[in-house]
Structure formats: structure tokens, C-alpha cells
Amino acid sequence: MLDLFISAFVTLFVIIDPPGCAPIYASLTTGANAEQRRSMAIRAVIIAGAILVFFAMFGEALLSFLHIDLDSFRIAGGVMLFIIAIDMVFEKRTERREQRAEKVKATPEIEDVSVFPMAMPMIAGPGSIASVMLLVAQNNGLDRAFVIFAALLLVLLLTLAALLSAGPLMRLIGNKGEALITRLLGVLLAALAVQFLIDGLKASFPSLA
Numbered sequence: 001m002l003d004l005f006i007s008a009f010v011t012l013f014v015i016i017d018p019p020g021c022a023p024i025y026a027s028l029t030t031g032a033n034a035e036q037r038r039s040m041a042i043r044a045v046i047i048a049g050a051i052l053v054f055f056a057m058f059g060e061a062l063l064s065f066l067h068i069d070l071d072s073f074r075i076a077g078g079v080m081l082f083i084i085a086i087d088m089v090f091e092k093r094t095e096r097r098e099q100r101a102e103k104v105k106a107t108p109e110i111e112d113v114s115v116f117p118m119a120m121p122m123i124a125g126p127g128s129i130a131s132v133m134l135l136v137a138q139n140n141g142l143d144r145a146f147v148i149f150a151a152l153l154l155v156l157l158l159t160l161a162a163l164l165s166a167g168p169l170m171r172l173i174g175n176k177g178e179a180l181i182t183r184l185l186g187v188l189l190a191a192l193a194v195q196f197l198i199d200g201l202k203a204s205f206p207s208l209a
Helices: 002-016 018-028 034-065 070-089 092-105 114-123 126-138 142-164 166-204
Strands: none
Touching: 002 018, 002 126, 002 142, 002 166, 018 114, 018 142, 018 166, 034 070, 034 114, 034 126, 034 142, 070 126, 070 166, 114 142, 126 142, 142 166
16 A cells, blocks of 8 residues: 555646746736745645546546446556656756746736646646546546545645745745756656556557566
């Protein structure tokens, strides 16, 4: 169970990337006071958590309804996560997040950023949704599901802490520190993505095993 918790935690932490969300949130909420920033951060994490739990619980049934095999989803998820990892290593993911933040800032009528873009797609994005679905699907049993949800809860709490301390955190680690962390997490995510691909291919083509 401890190995499962650590594996789920590392996977979700790398994909959700709390340190990477912090600078974007700081830039999106420059005109807000402390109470507004705190309220939007809490709301963003709660909404993202609800989305991820929904897909973790009902994602497999949804795939079945759409006649999509779980192994096909596992392979697609691995490819998608690998693309995200490449973006992280070469700083493309941060660049896209900043562009998305600029678009939101350029739209005067959008003030509350808790739902978009923070909750979705920055926290509960395609990568995190795919990951939580795969983790639950690969680990049958209520007890193992609770372990995965515990890991998700811890990652979300760390994300909330990062958002609440976004300003001081950015001053502490600086742009170079953030870039270094993002690249290291990207390499780790690439390895996890390849493992997803291998598992999916082995299940789809038993002869490869």
C-alpha cells in the first residue's frame, strides 16, 4: 500500500505540478486582494478535486459506454503524458500556461479565475484526468482506491498551499529555480509515461510480453 501511495503521489504531483501552477496564479491575481486570492485558490482546488474524483470513479464506465478499451486508453494516456513531459523539459508547457494567463488577463470581464483556467485545465487537465483514471483502473479494490484518493488529496493540499503562497514562493525560488524543478519533473514524467505505454502494449499484444 505504501508503494502504491508513493507511486500515485509522484505521478499526480508531477502532472498537476503545484510549483508550476503558483507563478501563473500569482500573475492572474495581481489585482485581487488577499481575501479574494485565498477564496479563488480554495475554490479552484475544490472544483479540480471534484472533477478528478468524478473521472476516477466513473471514467472506466464512461469508456465502456463509448466502447473504448481500457488498454487503448492506457496507451493514449501514455502518449499524452509523454508529450506533456517533453513540453516540461523544453519549457513549452510553462510558455503555454503563461500565454493562457495573458489571454485571461486581457479579457476584462473575467475576474474569477478559479474555474478557468485554474481548476481546468491547469489543475484538472487531460494529463491528470488520464492519470487518475489509469491509477484507479489498474488497482482494483476499495482499499487501494482509498490509497490513491489519499495521494490525490495530499497533492491537492500541496497545490492549495502553493497557490496561497504563490507570491512569496516565486520570490524564494525565482525563475531559474522554477525552470530547474519543471525540467526534473518532466524527465520523471517521461519515464512514467513510457511505463504506461509498455503496460498498455503488453495487455493489448500478449505476445510482446
